[in-house]
Amino acid sequence: MTLAEGERHGSMSLATSTQPRTVALPVEFFAGLRQSALAAHGGATVLPVDAIRDAGYAAGTALYGHFATWLSEQGESHPDKLSDERFPWLLEAFFHGIGWGRVELHALSDAVMALDVSEWGEASDNAGGCLVSTGLFAGFFGRLASAPISVLEVDTGTAGPGRSRFLLGSVDVMGYVWEAMERGIPYDRAAASA
Template sequence: MSTSISAQLPVAARTVTVPLEFFTGLQQAVHQLREGGDLSSLDAIRDAGYAAGQALFDHFAEWLAQQGEEAPADVADGRFPWLLEAFLHAQGWGRAELVPVSEAVMALDVSDWSEASGLHAGQGCLVTTGLFAGFFGRLAAAPICVLEVDPPDMAPGRSRFLLGSVDVLEYVWEAMERGIPYEHAAASA
């Protein structure tokens, strides 16, 4: 009776580096899908980002340990935003800043962001939306909804993502559809 060696060894987390042009090609594909009305494929892109976000959380935990820090859930609230930004920047994603919007909603402002680089208006960061949902869902040990919003004063190459529970961000989305600014909707959620 033979035993497979690979079945006995733990699978190491792997990361693949892709050039920024990957996102340009992905954005062109998204544009074509939208033009053709194939919105189910857009969900598939978000879902791929979600799976990557869950794996990215594992990489973050490993990175924290290498830095001599505690596990993600145990990092002090004051240090977490700084460590998250340092990690994402070191991974080549860009800069990220957590900003409270209300008691129930956080914003994650990103700049020099890989997926937002050269982004055409209205295309959005589908991979990043899924990535953050997977990452922060693992951190919270609960489903986290992520909504990309477009503040009027946001500079090119920057994006803002709202993070909150599914119910809260569904409320915010519905309010936005009625013309209510997300800040007001988040404050009343």
């Protein structure tokens, strides 16, 4: 399980540009990032998790701007003005179109959303979870909500190759879910009672 809290990143500044820029990286980037991070820490067996998630967070906040530009190019409304019916479909089309994979957003309760990913590059080698993606979603959805969002990765490695599930909610709600899970309560029950 990995947890990213949007609150940690409140002091990060975002570079603004009128023209969003992106680069394409092969999915092997994620394995290379893990190996390089371990080597940089003297061959330690524990990754510098916060640093990797922080990089994902910065990418996620910027990616939100790319999503807004993409929506405009599609003739759609700004992300914060999209209808609840169209948002999940457009979110999936955007992430799939830029090569990250497929995403499906589901409500687990009034306070917790589940984000299921498949064909997900970082999830193809689930050793240690999807650290970049956890930060990426915290940044992306935090900007969408205009509030800190915590992201908790669950079902790491059990959902199958290229698949994973993330839970999204406020910092307090996800803290409650995390604590309940540590006591052995399944995440879906914890989310339903949050």
